Amino acid sequence: MPATRVRLIAPSGYPRDRAAIARGVARLREADGALDGLDVLDRVEQRYAGSDAERAADINALATLDALPDIALALRGGYGATRLLQHLQYDALRERLAGTNTVLVGHSDFTAIQLALHAKCGLVTFGGPMFDPDFDAETLSELTLPHFWRTVRAAQGRAEWNSSGEHALDIEGPLWGGNLAMLCSLLGTPYFPRIDDGILFVEDVGEPPFRIERLLYQLHLSGVLGRQRALILGDFTDCRSGVNDNGYGLAAAFAQIRGVVDIPVLDGLPFGHVPDKFTLPFGVPARLRAEGSGVRLDFSGYPHLA
Numbered sequence: 001m002p003a004t005r006v007r008l009i010a011p012s013g014y015p016r017d018r019a020a021i022a023r024g025v026a027r028l029r030e031a032d033g034a035l036d037g038l039d040v041l042d043r044v045e046q047r048y049a050g051s052d053a054e055r056a057a058d059i060n061a062l063a064t065l066d067a068l069p070d071i072a073l074a075l076r077g078g079y080g081a082t083r084l085l086q087h088l089q090y091d092a093l094r095e096r097l098a099g100t101n102t103v104l105v106g107h108s109d110f111t112a113i114q115l116a117l118h119a120k121c122g123l124v125t126f127g128g129p130m131f132d133p134d135f136d137a138e139t140l141s142e143l144t145l146p147h148f149w150r151t152v153r154a155a156q157g158r159a160e161w162n163s164s165g166e167h168a169l170d171i172e173g174p175l176w177g178g179n180l181a182m183l184c185s186l187l188g189t190p191y192f193p194r195i196d197d198g199i200l201f202v203e204d205v206g207e208p209p210f211r212i213e214r215l216l217y218q219l220h221l222s223g224v225l226g227r228q229r230a231l232i233l234g235d236f237t238d239c240r241s242g243v244n245d246n247g248y249g250l251a252a253a254f255a256q257i258r259g260v261v262d263i264p265v266l267d268g269l270p271f272g273h274v275p276d277k278f279t280l281p282f283g284v285p286a287r288l289r290a291e292g293s294g295v296r297l298d299f300s301g302y303p304h305l306a
Contacts, residue, residue: 004305007069008037008131009058010049012109013078015041015132024136031149040075048080055080056087059113062102063092070305071152074106074113076132081112082182085191094121101303103152106130108205108273111178115186118176118283119193124302126152127178127201127271128279141275148279156300159278163268167290171264173229175286175299177201184218196227199288199297201280203234203272208242213253220261230264230288231257232297235272266295
């Protein structure tokens with residue numbers, strides 16, 4: 001079997017732990033990988049992994065490389081991807097990448113890139129692990145990387161988990177989503193795709209519960225939630241109540257949203273700023289089934305390693 005060609009791209013922040021960087025590089029090489037793009041590991045400009053031009057060039061290079069990588073792996077999240085959207089060469093990226101099996105994967109701030117590439121190019125990308133903190137973790141998750149490799153090495157994928165409450169549903173639609181704040185930040189721009197009858201998944205980190213509710217209301221009042229068939233809640237990490245919340249927390253925020261939308265809202269999806277996360281393709285046909293607390297999500301039609 002030929003080596004899996006992995007290319008690092010750095011659209012956002014930079015990793016700070018040199019020992020972790022060495023671990024991540026070693027792990028990718030151990031996974032029968034031919035690793036490219038290592039120069040991004042040494043780029044630093046303020047809070048970013050290089051200048052805007054350098055970081056945009058990481059992605060635009062995918063349109064001009066002599067040989068496409070099997071996997072283009074985002075270095076890490078943070079902030080910075082939004083600054084690149086006006087500088088991406090969408091026509092060239094569409095012409096080169098559409099119909100190929102190159103896997104573009106990341107989460108968090110990478111959601112902005114995913115939204116833009118789907119809106120402007122129709123490209124399918126993946127919400128999933130990044131170099132930091134997933135491939136370079138001191139202790140690897142027993143879920144994250146096995147599910148990633150299993151998903152990108154097959155034509156069909158699956159995610160199963162338990163949700164709170166009782167559900168009975170069987171629906172189909174395009175799967176999409178990512179970081180909630182990033183989704184809302186691009187509403188009303190040319191980089192937010194129009195996806196109808198979809199299965200939308202969201203996660204976030206470090207936002208107080210009232211801000212999570214406000215972001216979900218933004219999706220609701222803008223009509224986005226009303227056009228979906230289901231909303232799936234992932235992990236909301238470090239989203240703590242404040243001194244003025246008086247007992248209000250995430251549970252109350254989610255209960256409020258469930259009361260105003262007319263679509264099923266399921267929770268418990270392992271996805272977000274946590275060690276355990278599924279790899280989920282963005283923009284492909286999916287089937288969501290739930291019986292009782294058990295949930296199963298099947299998806300296909302995504303780029304995968306030959």
